[in-house]
Amino acid sequence: MCMGFGCNSAGVTGCRIIESPREKLIAILTNAFVPCNGRFPFLIIIASIFIGGVGFANYVGIDSTEVAVNAEAATSTISSGVSSSLIATITVLFVVLLGIFMTLVISKILSKTILKGENSSFILELPPYRKPQIGQVLVRSIFDRTLFVLGRAIVVAAPAGLVIWLFANINIGDISILNYIANFFDPFAKLMGLDGYILTAFILGIPANEIVLPIILMCYMGSGTLVNMENTFAIGQILIQNGWTLLTAINVMIFTLLHFPCTTTLMTIKKETGSWKWSVLAFLLPTVCGVVICLITNGIWNIIY
Secondary structure, rough: OOOOHHHHHHHHHHHHHHOOOOHHHHHOHHHHHOOOOHHHHHHHHHHHHHOOOOOHHHHHOHHHHHHHHOHHHHHHHHHHOOOOHHHHHHHHHHHHHHHHHHHHHHHHHHHHHOOOOOOOOOOOOOOOOOOOOOOHHHHHHHHHHHHHHHHHHHHHHHHHHHHHHHHHOOOOEEEEEEHHHHHHHHHHHHHOOOOOHHHHHHHOOOOOHHHHHHHHHHHOOOOOOOOOOOOOHHHHHHHHHOOOOOHHHHHHHHHHHHHOOHHHHHHHHHOOOHOOOHHHHHHHHHHHHHHHHHHHHHHHHHHHH
């Protein structure tokens, strides 16, 4: 699980050390419930804008023009003397704890249902100490693990990038294929407290979680290529202008945490388990949890407000 915070694919590979096949499967299937390094930047940006900063101004009566002109002053007003970065940090920490909680819950459910069995005992054998062999360490770490994961990522990323570009630049009538897809998903996305572009971005972002936000910005700005922006306040203004609210931000963070693993992780699961059925289950488990929680959150919000 801890390795999954860096990369879920590496976390799945790390499950090789578990001797019990049943417990190994449980660890593999629940690894994607913790946010990998590709999801952390998105979580931090959304938390900084809507929880600790600019976007939240809409809910305390601060004019959006004031936010755009003087974002730092608005953030100071919202935080009531508390550092906005601290609030954003606590929010991201809460999301991480939610991922850990879901990992434990789903592990328990799996161990009582489709992966029932006796718990294995844990014995730690201490091997004799030896002088490290630098060459062997480099070969095993670089060729056996790093290049393996990067190779699978490249195989998936290149075709996916082409597909995204084609969707954004091929028009049917006056509307791009990307917009048709977003309009198709929009009704269901609204039930989750999202919109069609957000859900489409998550689906097209399956090759790598890092491209979800660039795809969202590309859709909102009508660009034909992925948009990479580093200015948090500029990103916040674009999102707010396209209808994002605090509810949208909350549900986006939930779905960022709880959605299908990237393609590299799914391919690694197939290699480690030797069966596509476990890859499919690993795809469905976090996604179903994310959809259900977003539906509940959206329903409760609409009842209250």
